[in-house]
Amino acid sequence: MFDESLEEAWLRKYGAAPPNGSPELGRLLTHRSVRDFSSEPVPEETVAGLIAAAQSASTSSNLQLWSVISVQDSARRTEAAKLCGDQKQIHDAAWFFAFVVDHARLRSFAAEEPDALGSNEFFTMAVVDAAIAAERMVCAAESLGLGVCYIGALRNHPAEMAEFLNLPAGTFGVFGLALGWPAEDCTAAMKPRLGQEVIWHRESYNHEQDPTDYNQRMAAFYEEQHMRASVTWSMRSGRRATKPKLGGRADLKPFLESQGMDLE
Amino acid sequence: MFDESLEEAWLRKYGAAPPNGSPELGRLLTHRSVRDFSSEPVPEETVAGLIAAAQSASTSSNLQLWSVISVQDSARRTEAAKLCGDQKQIHDAAWFFAFVVDHARLRSFAAEEPDALGSNEFFTMAVVDAAIAAERMVCAAESLGLGVCYIGALRNHPAEMAEFLNLPAGTFGVFGLALGWPAEDCTAAMKPRLGQEVIWHRESYNHEQDPTDYNQRMAAFYEEQHMRASVTWSMRSGRRATKPKLGGRADLKPFLESQGMDLE
Numbered sequence: 001m002f003d004e005s006l007e008e009a010w011l012r013k014y015g016a017a018p019p020n021g022s023p024e025l026g027r028l029l030t031h032r033s034v035r036d037f038s039s040e041p042v043p044e045e046t047v048a049g050l051i052a053a054a055q056s057a058s059t060s061s062n063l064q065l066w067s068v069i070s071v072q073d074s075a076r077r078t079e080a081a082k083l084c085g086d087q088k089q090i091h092d093a094a095w096f097f098a099f100v101v102d103h104a105r106l107r108s109f110a111a112e113e114p115d116a117l118g119s120n121e122f123f124t125m126a127v128v129d130a131a132i133a134a135e136r137m138v139c140a141a142e143s144l145g146l147g148v149c150y151i152g153a154l155r156n157h158p159a160e161m162a163e164f165l166n167l168p169a170g171t172f173g174v175f176g177l178a179l180g181w182p183a184e185d186c187t188a189a190m191k192p193r194l195g196q197e198v199i200w201h202r203e204s205y206n207h208e209q210d211p212t213d214y215n216q217r218m219a220a221f222y223e224e225q226h227m228r229a230s231v232t233w234s235m236r237s238g239r240r241a242t243k244p245k246l247g248g249r250a251d252l253k254p255f256l257e258s259q260g261m262d263l264e
Numbered sequence: 265m266f267d268e269s270l271e272e273a274w275l276r277k278y279g280a281a282p283p284n285g286s287p288e289l290g291r292l293l294t295h296r297s298v299r300d301f302s303s304e305p306v307p308e309e310t311v312a313g314l315i316a317a318a319q320s321a322s323t324s325s326n327l328q329l330w331s332v333i334s335v336q337d338s339a340r341r342t343e344a345a346k347l348c349g350d351q352k353q354i355h356d357a358a359w360f361f362a363f364v365v366d367h368a369r370l371r372s373f374a375a376e377e378p379d380a381l382g383s384n385e386f387f388t389m390a391v392v393d394a395a396i397a398a399e400r401m402v403c404a405a406e407s408l409g410l411g412v413c414y415i416g417a418l419r420n421h422p423a424e425m426a427e428f429l430n431l432p433a434g435t436f437g438v439f440g441l442a443l444g445w446p447a448e449d450c451t452a453a454m455k456p457r458l459g460q461e462v463i464w465h466r467e468s469y470n471h472e473q474d475p476t477d478y479n480q481r482m483a484a485f486y487e488e489q490h491m492r493a494s495v496t497w498s499m500r501s502g503r504r505a506t507k508p509k510l511g512g513r514a515d516l517k518p519f520l521e522s523q524g525m526d527l528e
Contacts, residue, residue, distance in 0.1 A: 013316060021309040022316075028404045029313075031320045045285035049293075051464050052277060052286075055457040056295045057399060058414045063501050064458050069465040076467060105462075105473060109502030117505050120520065120527070121419065121513040127388060128416075128439060131395035135321060138396075139403040140292045150322045152392075155385065166468035175392060193319040194328050198369075200315050201333040203340060204430035209369060237327050238373030241381050249385040253528050256384065263384070263527050264517050 001145065001182055004030045004190070012190045015217050027142045032188040034147025035089040037180035042094040042146065050179075053140035054133040065126035066133055067100040069165055069173075076164075083161050084153035084176060094180035098154055098161070099134050101126040103170035103261070117170060118262040130174050141179055147186070151176030156248045158255040169260050189225060192217040265409065265446055268294045268454070276454045279481050291406050296452040298411025299353040301444035306358040306410065314443075317404035318397040329390035330397055331364040333429055333437075340428075347425050348417035348440060358444035362418055362425070363398050365390040367434035367525070381434060382526040394438050405443055411450070415440030420512045422519040433524045453489060456481040 009029040010018040047070070054068065071080045072095065080098075081090035090096055103117045103126060116122055138148050154161060154176040161173045182188070193199075194214050215232040222229035231239075243250060256263065273293040274282040311334070318332065335344045336359065344362070345354035354360055367381045367390060380386055402412050418425060418440040425437045446452070457463075458478050479496040486493035495503075507514065520527065 009320075010316065013319065018316075019309040019312050021307060023310055023313040023404075023408055025313055025317055025404045025407065028317045028400060028407065029320050031322065031400070033322060043285060045283040046287055048283050048460060049287040049289055051460050052274065052282075053289050053292045055277065055460070055463060056273075056293050056454075058295065058297060058402075060414075060416045061501075061504060062455055062497075063504065064463070067463055067465055067469070069467070069469060071467060073467055100469070103505075105475070105498075106501055106505050108473075109475070109498040110505050111499070111502060112506055114502065114505030116507045116510050116514075119507075119510060119514065120516040121510055122505070124391060124419070124438065124516070125416065127391045128395045131392045132399035132402075132414075135396035135399035136292060136295070136403060138322075139400060140287075140289045143289065143292065144287055150324075150396075152324050152389065155388070164468070166471075168469060168471060171469065174388065190320075191326055196312060196315050196319070199319060199328070199331055201331055203333070203335060203337055204428075205331070205333060205364070205432060205435065207430075207432060209372075211369070211373070233326075234369075234373040235375070237325075237370055238375060238378065240325060240327065241367075241370050241374050241378035241386070242376055243380045243383075246380050246383060246385055250380075250383065252384040252388070 002030050002032065003027065009190065013193045014195060015192065028139060030190060031142060032190045033149045034182045034186060034188050035149055036183040036186040037089060037092045037094065037147070038183045040181045042180055046144070047095060050137045050140050054137035057132045057136040059129045060125045063106065064129065065102055065106065066130035067102040069098045069100060071096045071098065079164060083157050083164060084151050085156055087151065087153065089149045089178045090151060090176070093178035097177040097179065098165055098173045099130045099175050099177065100167065101130055101172040101174050104168045107170045118260055118264060120263045123261055123263050127174060134177060146179060147182040149178045151178060155252060158252055172256060172259055172261065192221050266294050266296065267291065273454065277457045278459060279456065292403060294454060295406060296454045297413045298446045298450060298452050299413055300447040300450040300452070301353060301356045301358065301411070302447045304445045306444055310408070311359060314401045314404050318401035321396045321400040323393050324389045327370065328393065329366055329370065330394035331366040333362045333364060335360045335362065343428060347421050347428060348415050349420055351415065351417065353413050353442045354415060354440070357442035361441040361443065362429055362437045363394045363439050363441065364431065365394055365436040365438050368432045371434045382524055382528060384527045387525055387527055391438055398441055410443060411446040413442045415442060419516060422516055436520060436523055436525065456485050
């Protein structure tokens, strides 16, 4: 499943053929978010392997500023889903993980006042640590044929989520991850992406960017997926950047302050 | 190179044997930071494949809030290295990339005032987007036998780095990545990691954590690597959490504000 060839993956992503000599990267090029899971379990020792992959990722100065919390109890899973916009894949996935930015360990180690932990630098460091750990875990899971869906909605109700996960000061639930075997009839599609010439700049930032080509490819994708396509991708994306769209995530700042992260 | 077996990788990481039934994850479990690169070039089309891997990672709401800038000009590479603590792997690597948190595209798409782009939520979203893209690229590179080193020091002088990369408002160079073929005599070691029982919590956060076992394993690692080991890992880590250790990274907050990211 989800084993498109290099040529198919490239065509799907960029609407073009790969350059001669492009490396075969297999499943690493064919990621899609899976939201339809089978009920087949994923054994504990498989997950231990995936956690080992997560812990194999780089971590800034070996500080390991992250934790992961698995939520498997059925009633708790329902509650977790409710806090995350009630997305059905959170219910259905064999495993659900909350990834946590974790300065709590470092706080407990500090002999002097750990006054840098509230800084923007330490926040950024820990978000990067958590994200690259999660993504190596995702690559490992996909190499086994598993599917995943990141859950940004873990930040929808940050204070309630912290209470639900019993998080100490210095921690923050940054995103979730639903993981399991894709359902047999799962039709999750690989999405087209911005052209490499838009994302990849040479020597310095290229200020001349034109989304026209991508808007056209996304319009074709919306049509194929029977999605309403009255606006272009760039219009749709631009609309996301206004405050009313933030919902509970507008409260991240006061929540982080309450956790000792002033981001000064 | 760097192709330890599952048993070797697990022993190295956790000082123990893997559970029965752990999946074979190959190179995904044997990451280490490579700082000694050979002078062998990495072809452009290989990098195109790696960028395609990066773009295959999930991205929140398909907003693709990141960019990557390759710095290949030799004089510019020297300047980049100087801004990043003059680390020799930045000079020596076949490729050097700056990963960029990128709200600039979204700014240009917005019909109304994009007043959410300065929020903590949008900052977090973009840091996660950039980090998981980079890590999928890293997994792809390592699957080909390439080595990498993340460069957190890209944040050492955020304003100067922004000028060097000609970054527009709404962007931020979040970390670098040095990438190339490991030198033949590269002896980069896989580091031990915190036990899974410390990182992986069940149902809710486990407040009872004990670094003793890890401190002992790290002490053995320091000795093996001929590193001064007069303090434990937890003491060493705790010392990092004080403001004088932040250096130029203490300026992230005012720099981000100047880029339109107030993180409110």
